[in-house]
Amino acid sequence: xxxxxxxxxxxxxxxxxxxxxxxxxxxxxxxxxxxxxxxxxxxxxxxxxxxxxxxxxxxxxxxxxxxxxxxxxxxxxxxxxxxxxxxxxxxxxxxxxxxxxxxxxxxxxxxxxxxxxxxxxxxxxxxxxxxxxxxxxxxxxxxxxxxxxxxxxxxxxxxxxxxxxxxxxxxxxxxxxxxxxxxxxxxxxxxxxxxxxxxxxxxxxxxxxxxxxxxxxxxxxxxxxxxxxxxxxxxxxxxxxxxxxxxxxxxxxxxxxxxxxxxxxxxxxxxxxxxxxxxxxxxxxxxxxxxxxxxxxxxxxxxxxxxxxxxxxxxxxx
Amino acid sequence: xxxxxxxxxxxxxxxxxxxxxxxxxxxxxxxxxxxxxxxxxxxxxxxxxxxxxxxxxxxxxxxxxxxxxxxxxxxxxxxxxxxxxxxxxxxxxxxxxxxxxxxxxxxxxxxxxxxxxxxxxxxxxxxxxxxxxxxxxxxxxxxxxxxxxxxxxxxxxxxxxxxxxxxxxxxxxxxxxxxxxxxxxxxxxxxxxxxxxxxxxxxxxxxxxxxxxxxxxxxxxxxxxxxxxxxxxxxxxxxxxxxxxxxxxxxxxxxxxxxxxxxxxxxxxxxxxxxxxxxxxxxx
Numbered sequence: 001x002x003x004x005x006x007x008x009x010x011x012x013x014x015x016x017x018x019x020x021x022x023x024x025x026x027x028x029x030x031x032x033x034x035x036x037x038x039x040x041x042x043x044x045x046x047x048x049x050x051x052x053x054x055x056x057x058x059x060x061x062x063x064x065x066x067x068x069x070x071x072x073x074x075x076x077x078x079x080x081x082x083x084x085x086x087x088x089x090x091x092x093x094x095x096x097x098x099x100x101x102x103x104x105x106x107x108x109x110x111x112x113x114x115x116x117x118x119x120x121x122x123x124x125x126x127x128x129x130x131x132x133x134x135x136x137x138x139x140x141x142x143x144x145x146x147x148x149x150x151x152x153x154x155x156x157x158x159x160x161x162x163x164x165x166x167x168x169x170x171x172x173x174x175x176x177x178x179x180x181x182x183x184x185x186x187x188x189x190x191x192x193x194x195x196x197x198x199x200x201x202x203x204x205x206x207x208x209x210x211x212x213x214x215x216x217x218x219x220x221x222x223x224x225x226x227x228x229x230x231x232x233x234x235x236x237x238x239x240x241x242x243x244x245x246x247x248x249x250x251x252x253x254x255x256x257x258x259x260x261x262x263x264x265x266x267x268x269x270x271x272x273x274x275x276x277x278x279x280x281x282x283x284x285x286x287x288x289x290x291x292x293x294x295x296x297x298x299x300x301x302x303x304x305x306x307x308x309x310x311x312x313x314x315x316x317x318x
Numbered sequence: 319x320x321x322x323x324x325x326x327x328x329x330x331x332x333x334x335x336x337x338x339x340x341x342x343x344x345x346x347x348x349x350x351x352x353x354x355x356x357x358x359x360x361x362x363x364x365x366x367x368x369x370x371x372x373x374x375x376x377x378x379x380x381x382x383x384x385x386x387x388x389x390x391x392x393x394x395x396x397x398x399x400x401x402x403x404x405x406x407x408x409x410x411x412x413x414x415x416x417x418x419x420x421x422x423x424x425x426x427x428x429x430x431x432x433x434x435x436x437x438x439x440x441x442x443x444x445x446x447x448x449x450x451x452x453x454x455x456x457x458x459x460x461x462x463x464x465x466x467x468x469x470x471x472x473x474x475x476x477x478x479x480x481x482x483x484x485x486x487x488x489x490x491x492x493x494x495x496x497x498x499x500x501x502x503x504x505x506x507x508x509x510x511x512x513x514x515x516x517x518x519x520x521x522x523x524x525x526x527x528x529x530x531x532x533x534x535x536x537x538x539x540x541x542x543x544x545x546x547x548x549x550x551x552x553x554x555x556x557x558x559x560x561x562x563x564x565x566x567x568x569x570x571x572x573x574x575x576x577x578x579x580x581x582x583x584x585x586x587x588x589x590x591x592x593x594x595x596x597x598x599x600x601x602x
Contacts, residue, residue, distance in 0.1 A: 009393060015501075020538065023538075049532045052532075
């Protein structure tokens, strides 16, 4: 019994200790896989925490091992990289967002921000590029363990976007304020409400009028229908015939009128060309001049007669 | 005052004092008695602790018994602690998954489950469950020995009853609680992982990523510190309550109830205090 207790307790203690030690190691160090340190330096306020992923071209190759606050405005970050992963020489490190809520990871871009220089384009790489198009660069050299990975240009963070949203919301607030002032404080809403009320009244009035009108209209229609029914179709027929006759007479009149006007046209044309008495009279300026002269002479003669009537009129009674 | 009232010898009977003095005495005397009783409780526990430290010298007496107690307290409690931890882990992970809204990455499930289980749930719930299972048993055993005068018999046989009964239990509680807590943490995290991977769209890689996020070994040490404190308080309080049991079977029952209540409250208080003092060191 006692011996058995000892064995059982020993087994339990051993298992529990092993679970504790290896569990802690597993949680803290990605199992017992070997890793090597790399360093990076980021600006303050990047929200980096121990245990966040390190991604090389989107694949997890390690985790953030240590974050130290450097008083000169930087975070000195130690990255723990899996031993079987190598980091290309021109890689840059960027803190990027994971999801919406401020979680971060350290992303390593294998080729840095710049495109690969033309000198490094090898034939097989050109082939790969022609084939797939995704092969950006072909790193030939790698950083050695313990190097510092240069920092790349960070993508806009949620904070920046939130800041933009903040300023937008400020502007929106101004707009709302203006609307509030003009609508509420200056009585815009009251006016609007009054307008709506009077429009409503108008509409009601219109409805009422329309209702009356339609009543009258239907009465009119009814009486019209009665009248139409009362009309004799025979008298209607004779009326239509009379109207036809009248129309024919009218047509004859119109044609004779047309011929008259044609003749008149003819006369007018002759007058215009200056043929005949009328034409001469109208078109020859000589007649006018003669007439003028005659009038002038007649005028002077009359003046003379007025002045010396005795010269011309010699009335002798006895 | 009834006829059954006898003043203590050498003390002036209360009835001999003038009325205004008697009123003051009737007001202050209970206060004095309660205060004295309060400090007597503390003093009695200090004597008990001193007895335990003295008994630690008698290695030959308690070491063989400690192994038995370790089995009874530790190994035999593993199924209960494991079941509790498994359900807590599974429910925590599952509930967390259902609180997520679009935009949150699934690794948060692993992170929340790990933080909850390691920092709080596994140590606290293991301790509370063990206060019922182990503590009540401890009090009842020692209390029954006390009321059946077996402890007096031990003293008569020149055995130190503290070294014989209390020290093995205290050592076993002190050492087994952290180990049980480790097992509870492991079982809880694994059960939570299995639950969410099987029952929800969280993938195993999300869960393990979350488990490792912001992890520092001090979180485990924190859990172990708490577990050690809890185990110590359970075994000390429960063996003390058993040791001072009085008046028969009813006294055993009363002591057992008291022991469970006091140890549960003390566990919660210690939990709060450790959080107060050690939680700032938990940030990575």
